[in-house]
Amino acid sequence: MKVEDMKGGYTTGSCATAGMKAGLLALLDKNIVDQVVIENPQGQYIEVPIKAIEVISDIEAKVTVMKDGGDDPDVTHGNDVETTVTLDNTGELRFRAGFGVGTVTKPGLAMPPGEPAINPGPRAMMKIVFEEHCVHGQGVTVTVSVPNGKVLAKKTLNHTLGIEGGISIIGTTGIVKPMSEEGFKNSLVPQLKVMKANGCETAVLVPGRIGQDLAEQVLGIHKNQMAETSNFIGFMLEKAVQIGFKRILIIGHIGKLIKLASGSFHTHNRMSDGRMESIVAYAALEGASQEVCEELFNCQTTESTFPILEREGLTGVYQRVVDRASLRSERYIANEAEVGIIITTLKGEILAMDKHAKEIGELEHWHIPCIS
Incomplete structure (x- = not known):
């Protein structure tokens, strides 16, 4: 309908x-x-x-x-x-x-x-x-x-x-108005306004429960400093900048945040889904053979690529994802804020974080683990 x-x-x-x-x-x-x-x-x-x-x-x-x-x-x-x-x-x-x-x-x-x-x-x-x-x-x-x-x-x-x-x-x-995407997006914004009014200097954006649980239970980030974004990460980045945040940390599953690395900021699978293409590109940059690239390309989920990347010594892909996602996110908001990225597995295990995520975490005195 x-x-x-x-x-x-x-x-x-x-x-x-x-x-x-x-x-x-x-x-x-x-x-x-x-x-x-x-x-x-x-x-x-x-x-x-x-x-x-x-x-x-x-x-x-x-x-x-x-x-x-x-x-x-x-x-x-x-x-x-x-x-x-x-x-x-x-x-x-x-x-x-x-x-x-x-x-x-x-x-x-x-x-x-x-x-x-x-x-x-x-x-x-x-x-x-x-x-x-x-x-x-x-x-x-x-x-x-x-x-x-x-x-x-x-x-x-x-x-x-x-x-x-x-x-x-x-x-x-x-x-x-039925099915108003605009209305739903706007309902997310007050989270950022409340954070700013309560003195938060860094906005932590989480697309869903995986990022939220990691932020709260592992990194020690208070839930009052987090805002849910759903699939509207680009929209919430823009709003965070408009409200006055100069530091933004995005935490979520690799399957969601790898889309940022390719410049897709509306992350619903009907709007953007080049996950396998991105993983293959980064694997190739890490030195993967054509045969391995084909194997990765035929995977159905990002999680199913993990054993292949580990077997082939290609886990540097994860670092490339966060570095590129951070770069593209900062470009998206015309470099008006520093954006850090942390990607995880479905179990909430950290795969990688970029340098901005580490810097923001240290500045905020969060429990940022060392990732080799």
Whole structure:
């Protein structure tokens, strides 16, 4: 199915805003509705169905909206977002994190520490509702809860970012665009902002669990200094430089990072897969015969080349990979930062590291082993 044929949806921020509006209608107008239309900060209108409304008292109502992400594979899709609206006489709009909604604990995010993890986009949408329905002197406290939020948060980056207790209520437009690669990439960037705000001078980029485990368990790098990149290593390199990092260390499996050595910075196998070609080229530079090159070329995985490289005395290939990956990475960001590379096996054993990785490790006082 093409992306343009897929169904869009609405964000957790839209769910909370719709819940707030339905709650105010129930309390102020005695009107129980089964759907509402809300406005996003861009002036677009979004129709959101209401699952349930419970009028608790004359000043309090709880509204449940089921999150519908359309065809987007969102962890919150199908989960309930509960918004409790409480009227008061403060003349202000206030926000609280209910069960399953996180609280910000670190600087560097859109909201300061101590605030509910209800992002500026949803707050702006709720302010529109507040100004539309509340007369002078009326105040509203909006408490957003997600019953399954603590479980869902484990599938997000919230803990890494310093958001504790549940998920974030997010959305800049209130609308979910299905399969948005751009949206996923942008969701990775706050990791770097939090690191910088907490005084980190070196950004450690890890494509996945292998690099992360090695960095934390072997090298002694704190998880708060690491950012997951997924397949978007080039994008995260650029963002790290924009945010102000001058030293960057990339740690990951050779099968992923060998792609950087050939200048491929989107590492999904559909976008770039010249692993065997690169290994053959470096093996040839190490003196491999044509017969050995053919044998390597016919391997299906980088791991399956290891016995051949060891048998033929060609393990210098690993050093060539990291040296070239470092060079190409620095070129990619116009030499605006020093980039070190460490490549590993699937078991997390270090195969090689370049000189920049060693220098960065020594500067940061990490446990960088000697690799012969």
